[in-house]
Amino acid sequence: MSSAPTVPDLHTLISLFYDSTAELGEFVEVQPEQMPPLFCELLAHENHMTVTIEAHHGSPVDVHVQNTHTAGKIYSREILLTRQSDGHVVQYGIMRVNFNFLGEAVRDEIESQSAPLGRILIDHDVLRAVQLSQLWKISPASRLSQMLGITADSTTYGRTAIIHCNGEPAVELLEIVTP
Numbered sequence: 001m002s003s004a005p006t007v008p009d010l011h012t013l014i015s016l017f018y019d020s021t022a023e024l025g026e027f028v029e030v031q032p033e034q035m036p037p038l039f040c041e042l043l044a045h046e047n048h049m050t051v052t053i054e055a056h057h058g059s060p061v062d063v064h065v066q067n068t069h070t071a072g073k074i075y076s077r078e079i080l081l082t083r084q085s086d087g088h089v090v091q092y093g094i095m096r097v098n099f100n101f102l103g104e105a106v107r108d109e110i111e112s113q114s115a116p117l118g119r120i121l122i123d124h125d126v127l128r129a130v131q132l133s134q135l136w137k138i139s140p141a142s143r144l145s146q147m148l149g150i151t152a153d154s155t156t157y158g159r160t161a162i163i164h165c166n167g168e169p170a171v172e173l174l175e176i177v178t179p
Contacts, residue, residue, distance in 0.1 A: 007133050008160040008172035013094045016076045017067050025140040030157070032135060039157040042177050046130045046161075049091060049175045050081070050118030059085035065113045066147070073099040075107075080147055081116060089149050092158075094174040101170035102126065117163075117171065126165050133160040138176060148178045155179065 014021045021027060032044040042052060054060055061081040069076040074096060081091040095117055099107045109120045121128050136158045138144075145152045158176030162169045 008096075008162055008174070010134070010136070010160055010174065013096060013160070013172060013174045016069055016094060016096065017078045023141055023143065025138045025144050027158075028137045030135050030137045035135065035137070035157055039177065039179075043135055043157055043159045043175070044132065046132050048118035048122065048128075048130060048163075049093075049173075050116040051122075053081060053090050053177070057083050057085075057090055059083040061090060061116060063113065063116045068113075075099060075111065077113070079116075088178075089147065090178050092144060092147055092176040092178075096172045098168075098170050101165050101168040121163070121165065127167070129164045131162045131164060131169075133162060135159050136176075144176070148176070150179060 010027060011021050014024050018024055032040045035044065042056060045052065050061065062084055064080045064082060065077050066080060067078040076096040079093050080089050082089050097110060106120060106124045106126060109115065110117065138156050138158055140148065140150065140154060140156060142152055145154065148156065156176055156179045158174060161173045163171035163173065165171065
C-alpha cells in the first residue's frame with residue numbers, strides 16, 4: 001500500500017515555494033456550476049491540462065520552470081506554461097511528483113525541465129488517470145498576477161488534482177489558468 005496522499009492539499013503544495021497561501025492569492029473552493037463556463041470547460045474534468053490547454057489555445061505549450069525543490073525521490077516544481085505561437089502565459093502550476101512510481105527515463109525527462117509533465121507522461125505511454133480534487137476561485141496576489149500577466153484585481157480559477165501513474169498516486173497538482 002502506498003504512503004502517498006490520495007488527495008492533494010492546496011496549502012501543502014503552495015508551502016513548497018511560499019511561506020503562506022496568501023502570498024500566492026486568496027483561494028475559495030467552488031463547484032463547477034459556480035464557475036464561468038470557459039473556466040469550467042478548462043478545469044472541471046479529469047484530463048491532462050497540457051492536452052486541454054493546447055486544444056483550447058490551438059497551440060502547443062512550453063514549460064518554464066520558476067523554482068524546484070528535491071527531497072529524495074520527491075521532486076517539486078513551480079511552472080508557467082506558454083503558448084509556442086506567441087509566448088503568452090496560459091497556465092501557472094505547482095507539481096509534486098513521487099519518482100518511486102515512475103521509471104528512470106520519465107524521471108530524467110521531467111528533471112530536464114524541457115517539456116510539460118502531461119506531454120512527458122503521454123510520450124512515455126505511462127498508464128495514468130487524472131483525479132480532479134477541488135476547484136478554486138482565486139484572487140491572485142501580486143506575484144501570481146505578475147506571472148500570469150494580469151491585473152491584481154483580476155479573478156481566475158484553478159484546480160488541485162492527482163495523477164495516478166501505473167495505479168499509484170504519483171503526482172499532486174495545483175493548476176491555475178490565465179483568464
